[in-house]
Amino acid sequence: MPYLTAVVLAITAVPSLLQFVIPGLEPAWARDPAAIAAHGQWWRLATALLVQDGGPFGTLVNLGFLAVLGHLAERALGRPRWLVLYAAGAVAGETAGYLLNQPGAGNSIALCALAAGLAVSSAGRLERSVGAFYAIVSGAWLLADLGVWGVVAMVALAAAGAQLVAHRARVPEWLFPAVPAVAAVALTGVPDLHGPALLSGLIVGWLWELPSREPPEPVADGVAASG
Template structure:
């Protein structure tokens, strides 16, 4: 059931984001997704090493409340580049990063993409210390990016975009209430997306 919620959240956000791109003109649609490609390399290389020749990387870099409490605060970031879901989870996380990342970057641009991804990824780790003390994966950054597009669509999209965006955000809220780390990531992404959208509106006025 949780996996279905993840798929609904991401799919609805992607649809909402595509609607935003359709109304943004050719510039956004042609934008080269530099940040997404870079992130795929930064995450993909350690993930591949972890799954093949260096399985100890997960324990060394992943989120671990006890280790972070002992001063290993870098794990709040490094836990984004290794995976706790084995091969299936890794494939899903990287594929989701590619799809959601491209849509989000073509709408937000590379700099804002990085801000949203890092804010969602790192702050979600803090929520994870409460609800899932041990774990790893780039999925939290993906969920933050997805929710940022959903939030922008709710504020600025057409009727269909607002509907899909609302569905994505409702699922995110349900995940948060259920104590899911991805719900926390989505809330951060939605908040940043709402702030950025409001700032854009003020500039246009």
């Protein structure tokens, strides 16, 4: 059972939903670089993960992806790696947001690291394809700011990304980690805080896999394997 995902989802969902009935909750908890620098309100870097700045639709999307990505990651990667990836995305994203002077709120940066970790180190194609799909979605949102044609491009890009999941059996294995890698570079260059968050997930996922990829030690001649 995805107990860790359920706990984090509940902790995130309660204030994320309460912000719509408690005026001022979201701005009081959001990442505000000016308030952090001038008044030392560093706690905002943590509370910003518990409220959402995308309105009702963005809130439901973030909570929904937390449930899906969290469940897949907990099943495929285990709880320790889940926690490390989620924390890495949160730290990288919040740090980037502060340094880039980008106010805001939401747990999408933590989800970016979970998605990238799935794309890099999961054994199953479903998990890898969903991780790659979320990497595309995390960047496609920026197109919505370009007006009607931006929204059309965003939907088209998301639809194209969904093909990774729908046709995952025929997708080359290298494409799953390549997609979040390209998204990480592109978003970092914009700059957008989701880029460093994706990059942190790629690094953690890759480093975690290193021990299992080391070649086995050669067996000396004349020594029989036991068992």
